[in-house]
Amino acid sequence: MEIVMAFVCGFLFMAAVYLILSRSLLRIIIGTGLLSHGAHLLILTMGSFKGTVPPVLSDGVTDFADPLPQALILTAIVISFGVTAFFLVLAYRAYSELKTDDMSLMRGSEENE
Amino acid sequence: MSNFLLLPIIIPFFFAMLLLFGQKNIAYQRITTLLGLVISIICAIGLVSNVYMDGPQTVTLGNWPAPFGITMMGDMVASVLMLTTLVISLFIVWYGFGSIGKEREQFFYYPGIMFIITGVNGAFTTGDIFNLFVFFEVLLMASYLLIVLGGEKAQLRESIKYILVNVISSALFVVAVAYLYSVVGTLSMADISLKIAEINQPGIITVIAVLFLLVFGMKAAIFPLYFWLPSAYSAPPIPVLALFGALLTKVGVYAITRTYTLFFTHDLSYTHELLLILAVVTIIAGCIGALAHFDVKQIIIYNIIIAVGVILFGVAQMNEVALQGAFVYLIHDMIIKAALFMLIGIVIYVTGTSNLRKMGGLIQTYPTLGWFFLIAGFGLVGVPPLSGFVGKLLIIQGGFIAGNTWSTLVVLASSIIVLLSVMRIFIYAFWGEQGQLSTDVQKRKYNRMFIPTMLLVILSIFYGIGAEWLNPFMSDAAKILMDPSIYTDAVMKGGE
Numbered sequence: 059m060e061i062v063m064a065f066v067c068g069f070l071f072m073a074a075v076y077l078i079l080s081r082s083l084l085r086i087i088i089g090t091g092l093l094s095h096g097a098h099l100l101i102l103t104m105g106s107f108k109g110t111v112p113p114v115l116s117d118g119v120t121d122f123a124d125p126l127p128q129a130l131i132l133t134a135i136v137i138s139f140g141v142t143a144f145f146l147v148l149a150y151r152a153y154s155e156l157k158t159d160d161m162s163l164m165r166g167s168e169e170n171e
Numbered sequence: 172m173s174n175f176l177l178l179p180i181i182i183p184f185f186f187a188m189l190l191l192f193g194q195k196n197i198a199y200q201r202i203t204t205l206l207g208l209v210i211s212i213i214c215a216i217g218l219v220s221n222v223y224m225d226g227p228q229t230v231t232l233g234n235w236p237a238p239f240g241i242t243m244m245g246d247m248v249a250s251v252l253m254l255t256t257l258v259i260s261l262f263i264v265w266y267g268f269g270s271i272g273k274e275r276e277q278f279f280y281y282p283g284i285m286f287i288i289t290g291v292n293g294a295f296t297t298g299d300i301f302n303l304f305v306f307f308e309v310l311l312m313a314s315y316l317l318i319v320l321g322g323e324k325a326q327l328r329e330s331i332k333y334i335l336v337n338v339i340s341s342a343l344f345v346v347a348v349a350y351l352y353s354v355v356g357t358l359s360m361a362d363i364s365l366k367i368a369e370i371n372q373p374g375i376i377t378v379i380a381v382l383f384l385l386v387f388g389m390k391a392a393i394f395p396l397y398f399w400l401p402s403a404y405s406a407p408p409i410p411v412l413a414l415f416g417a418l419l420t421k422v423g424v425y426a427i428t429r430t431y432t433l434f435f436t437h438d439l440s441y442t443h444e445l446l447l448i449l450a451v452v453t454i455i456a457g458c459i460g461a462l463a464h465f466d467v468k469q470i471i472i473y474n475i476i477i478a479v480g481v482i483l484f485g486v487a488q489m490n491e492v493a494l495q496g497a498f499v500y501l502i503h504d505m506i507i508k509a510a511l512f513m514l515i516g517i518v519i520y521v522t523g524t525s526n527l528r529k530m531g532g533l534i535q536t537y538p539t540l541g542w543f544f545l546i547a548g549f550g551l552v553g554v555p556p557l558s559g560f561v562g563k564l565l566i567i568q569g570g571f572i573a574g575n576t577w578s579t580l581v582v583l584a585s586s587i588i589v590l591l592s593v594m595r596i597f598i599y600a601f602w603g604e605q606g607q608l609s610t611d612v613q614k615r616k617y618n619r620m621f622i623p624t625m626l627l628v629i630l631s632i633f634y635g636i637g638a639e640w641l642n643p644f645m646s647d648a649a650k651i652l653m654d655p656s657i658y659t660d661a662v663m664k665g666g667e
Contacts, residue, residue, distance in 0.1 A: 078339070083331070090338045097345040104353035127352070130301055134345050137308045141341075144315055145334055152327045164328045 063103040070096030083149050087142070094138040101127045101134070152160040175221065176245040178214040178229045179253045180292045180462050183207055185337065187285030196275050198582035204281045210262045211288075215254040223644060227651065227661040237663045238362035244298035244662055247648040252295045252425060255502050258630070259417050260288050261511045262623045265514050267410035270520065272554060275320055275408070284414065286313035290615065294422050298360050300351065303426065304344050307390070311337050312641065314419060317404070317411045329644045336399040338390035347382040354379070357410030361662035364433045364655050372437035380435035380442045384427065384449075389635035391423025393483065394453040397476050401460065404472045409516030414466070416475050421501060424479055427590035428486045428497065433651045439489055451578045453480030454585045461592040465527045467515045467600070470592050471508070473555060474551065477585055478504040484582055486567040493569020495649030499638075500562030503550075506631045511593075513624040514540070518600055520546030520620065522611030527599040541590055541601040542582070547628050548593035550635065552586055558635035 070092050075101030077089030113125035153159050186207030193199045222228055224240060227246040231237055245253075254392075271280060288607065297303050309442025319330040352358060353377055355366040367376055385396070392400040400420070403597070404412055427446070431587070433481030435442050458474030464470050482504065517540060519525050521533070534541040553559030570579030600606075653656045 070326075078335070086335060090335070093339065093342045094345075097342045097349070100346055101349040101352075104349040108355070127349075128360070130345075130348070130352075133301070133305065137305070138313065138338075138341075139336070141308070141315075141338055144312070145331075145338070146333060148319060148327070148334065151322065152331055155322070155324055155327055161331075163496075164331065 059107050060103055063099065063107075067096050067103060070099065081161050083161060084151070087145055087149060088163065090145070091142060094134070094142075098134055101131050148151045149160045172219075173228060174230055175214070175218060176230050176243055176296065178194060179211050179218065180243075180289055180296060182211040182214060182617045183257075183285045183288040183292065187282045187289060189444065190282040190285060191279070194279060195277050197273065200276060200281045204264055204285065205261070206273050207223050207285060208257060208264060210286075212254070212261065213259045215250065215257050218245060218250045219247075219254055222247050223647065227657070229662050238357055238359040240358055240516040242298035242361070242662050244360070244658070246397050246658065246661070247644060248425075248429075248651060251498075251502060251644060251648060252421075253292045256291050256295070256418060259505055259627075260284065260414065262627045263410050263413050263417070263509060263513070265413055266280045266413070266516070266620055267624040269616045270516060271408060271410050272321075279316065279318060280320060282613060284311050284318045286310075287317065287414065287418070289313075291418050291422055295425060300348055300360055300363065301359055303360075304341070304348060307344065307426075308341065309421070310419070310422065311341070314415065317414070318407045320411075321408065322378060322552060323406075327563060329403045332399055333403040336389065336403075340386055343382065343389075344386045347379060347386055349540050350375075350379050350382065359662070360429070361579050361659040365663075367434055367437070368655075372435065376435065377438050377441055380430070380438075381445065383430050383435075384442075384446065384633060385618050387423045387426040387430070388424075388449070391427060391479050391483075392453075392476055393421050393479060394449050394452055394456055397453065397456065400476065401469060401472050404475075405466075409512060409519070413509045413512035413516070416472070416512050417505045418451070418545070420479055421505055421525050424501065427483060428652065431486060432489075432494070433655045433658060436489070436655065443489055446483060447578060450480045450580050451481040452489055453477075453483070454582060456480075458585055458588040458592075466568055467525050469516060470596060471511050471515055474511075474589060474592065475508060477589060478508070481563065481566060481582055481585070483591050484578070485562075485569060488566075488569045488573040488575070489653075490569050490572055491646075491649050491653045492565050492572060494647050494652045496562050496565025496567075496569055498562075498648045498652070499641075499645050502561070503558045503562050503631070506634060507547060507551050507626065510624060510627040510631055511551060513620070513627065514544050514547055515616070517620050517624060518544070519595075521609055521617065522600070522607050524607055527596065529602040529607045530600040532601070532605075534549065534601040535605065536608070539625075541597070543625055543628050544601070545597055546632065548590075548597060548629050550628075550661045551593055556632075556635055558631045560635060561638040594661045 074089045074093035075083045105124045110121050111119050111122030113122045172379035231240045231241045233240050275466050287310050290306050293306035316333055355363050386450045390394045454477050457473050460473035461470050482497050482501050522530050550559055552561045567579055
């Protein structure tokens with residue numbers, strides 16, 4: 059199971075890197091979304107899939123899944139949600155001010171404003 | 172159990188929340204910010220003296236025993252860094268009164284600063300690797316706000332790149348924590364250190380060490396990962412730039428120092444050799460950038476990169492002399508970079524340009540500004556009575572003790588380039604024919620910017636002169652960096 063998940067994570071990272079290297083800003087943001095999916099799935103995988111029961115205390119059950127990675131993922135999800143929301147609004151603002159979403163046109167310094 | 176350790180984190184956080192109310196009332200915003208910073212500085216001084224008297228302070232939140240709860244760990248390294256952070260922020264906030272502008276002050280500039288301080292202080296104090304990630308995100312989110320606040324075109328353009336780089340490095344941080352968790356099965360930094368010592372650093376831990384170097388190196392701007400910094404830092408206004416230049420890269424440097432002295436100490440010939448090479452190349456890259464530009468902002472920004480290289484060079488030696496030097500230099504660099512950014516902010520204000528070629532002859536109209544710039548510049552280079560000397564002396568001594576003669580000579584030679592780059596600013600801006608002068612310089616506004624800058628430069632002079640007096644604190648910090656068992660003992664015992 060871990061092997062399959064490792065391939066899935068790897069595929070997500072591959073797609074994320076490909077999208078982040080593209081020119082359109084929205085593709086880049088989709089890429090960061092895939093990147094955080096890959097990272098979250100990787101935490102779950104690295105915590106291993108030994109337990110079979112959700113980590114909720116109940117009588118007569120001992121075979122719990124590791125609760126720690128789930129807490130880490132929950133934290134990482136809300137953080138990446140906050141950052142993505144900010145990034146999307148920034149992209150919208152940049153589009154309305156700079157009139158482009160092409161990253162290769164967004165270079166330059168003070169002189170060629 | 173003493174919760175005193177948490178005060179330098181909680182007080183800025185509490186005041187940041189207070190500042191979210193009454194955003195249009197500038198007087199309220201300014202007074203509350205100053206009040207919060209002064210109270211936190213008093214607490215931080217108390218913390219430093221506590222740590223000096225009784226050794227490292229630990230708080231394990233919620234009374235859980237040590238490796239199972241989140242531990243906050245205030246050793247000499249963390250507490251002195253917290254104190255420096257707060258003092259620098261106080262001066263930068265004071266400086267900002269004269270220069271940041273009313274629009275920004277009314278749109279959550281001060282809460283942004285207080286949240287950034289919360290994140291920085293939390294990152295210095297935490298004893299849990301995932302908690303470190305969370306505090307990194309706290310300070311990064313606040314820095315996203317500050318870098319884009321104002322919404323000028325250059326700011327929008329550069330903050331997109333800044334956020335993208337940091338989103339990627341944060342994802343890599345999560346990945347690195349996941350790998351480390353799967354190998355050692357714990358998140359408490361003290362416990363990780365013990366577990367890695369038990370299994371004696373197999374190959375996979377070395378891979379994770381390099382991954383951590385990649386993650387923190389992207390925050391700290393080391394050689395192949397510094398590409399984002401020069402353009403991103405040139406976008407925000409000067410007080411924000413001073414805050415970033417003094418604090419943000421230093422958190423990355425601190426995180427590298429912590430992980431490479433606490434966790435990954437069993438395969439020095441690979442990990443620390445890599446760190447050494449990257450540090451030296453970082454110094455060279457920074458020197459090239461500092462000489463290439465004729466823009467005052469860019470020159471000082473590339474000096475950040477040089478300083479990061481020098482500090483990490485000290486860390487890579489792994490002997491007590493060099494570690495003490497790295498720590499002394501880290502504190503010095505935080506103070507002097509803030510002071511230099513504030514000084515060039517004033518130069519840009521009075522000339523109306525950041526282009527060196529258009530400036531000239533400022534020494535006739537602004538003599539005190541000129542002499543203070545000269546002192547700060549000499550301090551940056553490390554001319555003996557001033558602040559940069561002791562740190563660099565110890566780093567170079569440590570380099571020779573460790574037997575890295577050639578790379579140490581490169582560090583020594585970089586001082587000449589640093590001297591050349593700041594003296595170029597001094598010669599072009601202050602000597603020669605009268606150059607461009609801004610027409611609407613108000614005396615009151617100028618003084619408001621100049622007084623905190625002057626005090627910070629004077630503080631840096633005292634930091635250099637009082638090196639002997641500060642030595643017990645600094646050698647305490649070096650001891651804990653050199654010997655991880657002090658750290659792990661304090662955490663594991665503190666949890667009982």
